[in-house]
Amino acid sequence: LQGQSDLSPAERRRDLLLNARNALQRKAYGAALEDVNQVLKEKPNDAAALNLRAMVEKASGDAEAAEQTLTQLIRTNPTVYYGFYNLAKLILETRGESGRQAARRYYLSGRESCGGPVDAFLEEKLK
Secondary structure, rough: OOOHHEEHHHEEHHHHHHHHHHHHHHHHHHHHHHHHHHHHHHHHHHHHHHHHHHHHHHHHHHHHHHHHHHHHHHHHHOOOHHHHHHHHHHHHHHHHHHHHHHHHHHHHHHHHHHOOOHHHHHHHOOO
């Protein structure tokens, strides 16, 4: 990052996550992980960084790593609903019908424990 020494830690984090998200959109998975991992080096359980890392892992074809990362996100940030929702979606995608009950549990945990909003996609898939 140019001029990163002039940035506050919060600005540096924001820029790294933005760069990682842009790299993910370009399918530059290595670059995305590099930026995300810089954030995680400074704050190992940063919820947004863990969520973005899981997105990169999933997009690059490593669903198992994405599931582990989302599990870490939930374990270390138990009040962040999107970790629960994203793990539910990943389980539905990777396990299909056999993962429905687990996905339902994660979604309901996000709704009930974290006060997460209704997710129309999960509501439909988990009927």
